[in-house]
Amino acid sequence: MSDPHSSADPSRRRLLGAFGAAGLAGMLPSARASTARPLGVALIGLGYYSRDLLAPALQMTKHCRLAGIVTGSPAKAEEWQRRYAIPDRNVYDYAGFDRIADNPDIDVVYIVLPNHLHKPFTVRAAAAGKHVWCEKPMAMDAAEARAMIDACRAQRVQLAIGYRMQHEPNTQAVMALATSRPFGRLQRIRAEAGFRGFDGASGDNWRLDPARGGGAMYDMGVYALNAARYTAGAEPVAVTATQAVERSDLFRGVDETMRFRLEFPDGVVADGETSFGRNMNLLRAECADGWYELSPFQAYEGVRGGASDGRRFDAAIGATPAQQARQMDADALAILGRRPPRVPGEEGWRDMLALDAIFASARAGGTRVEIAAG
């Protein structure tokens, strides 16, 4: 996997590293995002989400394209290379990943690994001078998230978190209500995201492993948590949380169900729930003069809802994986236009601050825990 494109000029390489080739183009007065070449994206971690959603979505995107892969499996590498015409020079294994620094085909590394690997690979991708897109949850805790933000800032690369719902139009309409407040004072939010899964599961599964960021809260709970924050339009100050496990043969050291009550300023509360044991998919805001909701609020397509005044939230953006394509095109345009992404690292970090407090409260049997100020 030698790299014939490696730049011999160290100053050019440093600039490419800091901004990506397209970022360099963006610095030129005549360059425009619409005329720049699509950004080259390398997916790292070729499991379910990369295979079934992101790689197909990258065939639909206009401003970025699937240019490289990072995988521990030679067989997968071969299959992906065949399917997506990925040249040898753009294929890396985990150990050799850092050589991506010398590859001008790759502008962005999209981290789609189990959660405990989000931080180390973000730091390595940033050190290689590549922009980083990282899947949710951003990290294992707020300290890791902060280190990721700092690493990307130090290398002057962008960091965007894969909270795809924030790119979905019905979600964006609900997010806007946090500012316009057509139903008066917000009183209570309900945010519930979960599914029944893992019955009869056997073998190695990182979603059931505490060391690799397993459990419902990291996986689905962050959707409820993030939605509570964008619906409140404010940051939570404290939380009480309890966790429950029904299938103790499967859930050892990780939560099967987590319930949490977030306290926001002005007496607003958000009751959140997440579970691997029960299907749930609701975001609802109760206000002094009405209500609004999305159900499902978290889905690849078909997000919809309504409000007490009869309005509907039913904009459609096309079949899956249109949502992922929209997210990646928006994040690519942010890089090309040298603007911050819609969902920067700070947004993931704020969730991690609350998540740390949720886990601390649950560990302490549901005592109230204050959330560190962001």
Ligand code: NAD
């Ligand atoms: P997956 O288990 O299907 O894939 C994980 C990949 O990581 C596999 O290719 C595996 O070989 C590789 N890997 C490398 N080191 C590993 C290790 N130590 N243990 C286990 N696997 C290892 O997982 P997935 O469903 O693709 O999820 C990956 C990430 O994407 C997670 O962070 C998850 O939260 C996120 N995700 C996001 C969405 C979304 O809608 N935004 C949907 C699914 C998953």
